[in-house]
Amino acid sequence: xxxxxxxxxxxxxxxxxxxxxxxxxxxxxxxxxxxxxxxxxxxxxxxxxxxxxxxxxxxxxxxxxxxxxxxxxxxxxxxxxxxxxxxxxxxxxxxxxxxxxxxxxxxxxxxxxxxxxxxxxxxxxxxxxxxxxxxxxxxxxxxxxxxxxxxxxxxxxxxxxxxxxxxxxxxxxxxxxxxxxxxxxxxxxxxxxxxxxxxxxxxxxxxxxxxxxxxxxxxxxxxxxxxxxxxxxxxxxxxxxxxxxxxxxxxxxxxxxxxxxxxxxxxxxxxxxxxxxxxxxxxxxxxxxxxxxxxxxxxxxxxxxxxxxxxxxxxxxxxxxxxxxxxxxxxxxxxxxxxxxx
Amino acid sequence: xxxxxxxxxxxxxxxxxxxxxxxxxxxxxxxxxxxxxxxxxxxxxxxxxxxxxxxxxxxxxxxxxxxxxxxxxxxxxxxxxxxxxxxxxxxxxxxxxxxxxxxxxxxxxxxxxxxxxxxxxxxxxxxxxxxxxxxxxxxxxxxxxxxxxxxxxxxxxxxxxxxxxxxxxxxxxxxxxxxxxxxxxxxxxxxxxxxxxxxxxxxxxxxxxxxxxxxxxxxxxxxxxxxxxxxxxxxxxxxxxxxxxxxxxxxxxxxxxxxxxxxxxxxxxxxxxxxxxxxxxxxxxxxxxxxxxxxxxxxxxxxxxxxxxxxxxxxxxxxxxxxxxxxxxxxxxxxxxxxxxx
Numbered sequence: 001x002x003x004x005x006x007x008x009x010x011x012x013x014x015x016x017x018x019x020x021x022x023x024x025x026x027x028x029x030x031x032x033x034x035x036x037x038x039x040x041x042x043x044x045x046x047x048x049x050x051x052x053x054x055x056x057x058x059x060x061x062x063x064x065x066x067x068x069x070x071x072x073x074x075x076x077x078x079x080x081x082x083x084x085x086x087x088x089x090x091x092x093x094x095x096x097x098x099x100x101x102x103x104x105x106x107x108x109x110x111x112x113x114x115x116x117x118x119x120x121x122x123x124x125x126x127x128x129x130x131x132x133x134x135x136x137x138x139x140x141x142x143x144x145x146x147x148x149x150x151x152x153x154x155x156x157x158x159x160x161x162x163x164x165x166x167x168x169x170x171x172x173x174x175x176x177x178x179x180x181x182x183x184x185x186x187x188x189x190x191x192x193x194x195x196x197x198x199x200x201x202x203x204x205x206x207x208x209x210x211x212x213x214x215x216x217x218x219x220x221x222x223x224x225x226x227x228x229x230x231x232x233x234x235x236x237x238x239x240x241x242x243x244x245x246x247x248x249x250x251x252x253x254x255x256x257x258x259x260x261x262x263x264x265x266x267x268x269x270x271x272x273x274x275x276x277x278x279x280x281x282x283x284x285x286x287x288x289x290x291x292x293x294x295x296x297x298x299x300x301x302x303x304x305x306x307x308x309x310x311x312x313x314x315x316x317x318x319x320x321x322x323x324x325x326x327x328x329x330x331x332x333x334x335x336x337x338x339x340x341x342x
Numbered sequence: 343x344x345x346x347x348x349x350x351x352x353x354x355x356x357x358x359x360x361x362x363x364x365x366x367x368x369x370x371x372x373x374x375x376x377x378x379x380x381x382x383x384x385x386x387x388x389x390x391x392x393x394x395x396x397x398x399x400x401x402x403x404x405x406x407x408x409x410x411x412x413x414x415x416x417x418x419x420x421x422x423x424x425x426x427x428x429x430x431x432x433x434x435x436x437x438x439x440x441x442x443x444x445x446x447x448x449x450x451x452x453x454x455x456x457x458x459x460x461x462x463x464x465x466x467x468x469x470x471x472x473x474x475x476x477x478x479x480x481x482x483x484x485x486x487x488x489x490x491x492x493x494x495x496x497x498x499x500x501x502x503x504x505x506x507x508x509x510x511x512x513x514x515x516x517x518x519x520x521x522x523x524x525x526x527x528x529x530x531x532x533x534x535x536x537x538x539x540x541x542x543x544x545x546x547x548x549x550x551x552x553x554x555x556x557x558x559x560x561x562x563x564x565x566x567x568x569x570x571x572x573x574x575x576x577x578x579x580x581x582x583x584x585x586x587x588x589x590x591x592x593x594x595x596x597x598x599x600x601x602x603x604x605x606x607x608x609x610x611x612x613x614x615x616x617x618x619x620x621x622x623x624x625x626x627x628x629x630x631x632x633x634x635x636x637x638x639x640x641x642x643x644x645x646x647x648x649x650x651x652x653x654x655x656x657x658x659x660x661x662x663x664x665x666x667x668x669x670x671x672x673x674x675x676x677x678x679x680x681x682x683x684x
Contacts, residue, residue: 072530137593148527151535185490185578188414193493217582221590236527237576238583240559245584248563251479
């Protein structure tokens with residue numbers, strides 16, 4: 001098995017190295033073919049490693065970074081002034097071939113801006129998008145993008161997201177002509193804002209995307225569409241609201257169960273199955289959204305991820321490296337966009 | 343008890359009178375103080391009434407309408423050309439005092455445009471917003487607006503929604519200084535689009551709204567905020583996605599239960615309790631969003647509501663008439679906006 005190396009922005013996220021370092025140690029113990037470069041404040045990282053009675057090794061290296069991107073740093077500031085930050089240096093490692101992928105729980109806007117400059121977008125793609133596979137009633141994964149990398153998007157950007165999402169679904173699930181939809185507030189043609197309506201017109205005239213029309217929010221999880229496209233503000237709030245309602249439901253079910261003896265018995269008998277279900281629906285279990293459209297792999301973790309959730313983001317990066325997602329997308333994208341420009 | 347009269351846009355929604363007429367009959371049998379005016383195509387309505395062996399009566403009148411607003415009619419077309427539509431005539435009945443409130447399952451954009459012209463907005467309010475109370479983990483209702491009446495909103499509109507929402511929560515729940523938040527894709531000041539950031543600045547400088555800052559999608563259902571403000575595109579997709587994930591969860595739980603014999607037995611024993619829980623979380627059970635900011639009461643039902651769900655929208659209108667929501671809001675709003683303009 002060939003080794004793969006991940007560059008981790010150790011300082012990103014609400015709890016920085018206190019979460020990312022333990023998650024890295026877990027990942028190294030699970031994946032024998034994995035090397036990790038922890039990018040961040042060396043003394044802090046060493047102190048945490050010492051607590052775990054671990055020291056640097058060929059599989060676990062430290063790259064010291066003087067600076068940290070804060071959650072409230074503007075992308076343009078991060079790009080110009082924080083060239084020695086852990087986020088930037090982790091991306092640099094990927095750009096110069098020393099790492100196969102980067103994982104960060106830091107500032108999404110800064111990560112997006114830096115990744116675009118350092119790693120470059122695929123030809124024909126102006127802006128990367130955050131994407132994640134979501135569960136659905138049909139049992140098939142649904143790819144939702146953008147999840148927050150682009151606060152607002154013009155119709156051309158939405159069109160490119162549709163093409164990228166389609167190619168991703170095709171390459172990862174093996175499905176031919178995956179069904180692509182635009183998220184809107186109604187199914188009729190006149191519904192929605194100008195950007196969505198214009199993107200619909202662009203998609204109707206392309207042969208390379210199996211465009212099925214608009215879907216509304218309640219159809220995201222039905223599995224009718226394989227790929228659903230929206231701007232980052234809508235995608236982010238929609239996804240997070242879904243996580244919120246899942247928590248509310250589990251809270252209400254737990255309360256109902258607590259109040260009833262038979263229900264408690266049922267819950268006990270179903271424990272294993274319910275636990276699996278909870279895990280499946282737990283947002284942390286799905287942690288790790290890909291920044292799609294770049295020439296290399298960048299995985300974004302929740303800012304408030306714990307070590308288990310950050311481990312999931314690391315695993316997502318490992319999977320994508322094995323699948324060689326960007327090069328597959330690039331190959332397919334070239335022919336799609338070429339046809340479009342003809 | 344004083345009688346109250348509702349004007350129903352009988353032709354609105356996916357199934358028109360086949361849903362709205364049976365729902366009206368149910369409402370009349372439940373609420374002894376209720377009168378209903380069915381506005382729509384008289385022959386069609388009479389045929390459905392005949393099937394239920396019911397005829398016109400002082401409590402159940404028909405107002406014939408020549409036209410119907412279609413789901414894909416543009417608001418401006420509906421406003422100018424469909425003055426004899428069931429939607430318009432139902433609103434006219436409220437405007438001229440023959441009905442206390444209007445309920446429609448029709449085209450949201452058209453309803454919003456017509457209601458604004460026919461019923462007028464409260465002074466200081468430019469655009470009405472669709473609002474609904476949502477359940478939360480804290481047990482307190484959370485008012486989310488706008489749910490789709492305004493596809494995009496400038497900062498001033500978002501500010502007005504915050505004021506209206508605050509007054510609504512105060513008047514309906516009796517809470518003093520309800521906590522008001524803006525929905526955003528991050529909690530830091532730099533996050534989000536220009537409209538949201540400017541609305542935040544407006545809210546920070548007013549004393550009349552207990553503004554708590556940004557909340558993200560996953561905090562909607564936590565109950566941290568009493569009122570959450572966003573534009574109609576975001577609110578609509580967010581709410582519908584939450585309904586979608588609720589359906590997915592119930593589907594998965596049902597499947598888990600089906601696969602287990604003991605669980606099936608216990609589920610049968612728990613049927614009543616589970617049914618209650620399902621009902622509580624069923625989006626249809628919450629059907630009926632208010633068009634807030636008008637001088638009169640207009641309730642919007644889901645377009646795809648069945649009779650039970652449309653009955654819920656009728657009940658929402660009855661509750662609002664009893665609570666005299668618009669006049670309470672107007673009284674409070676005047677002092678709030680007056681202070682703001684000083």
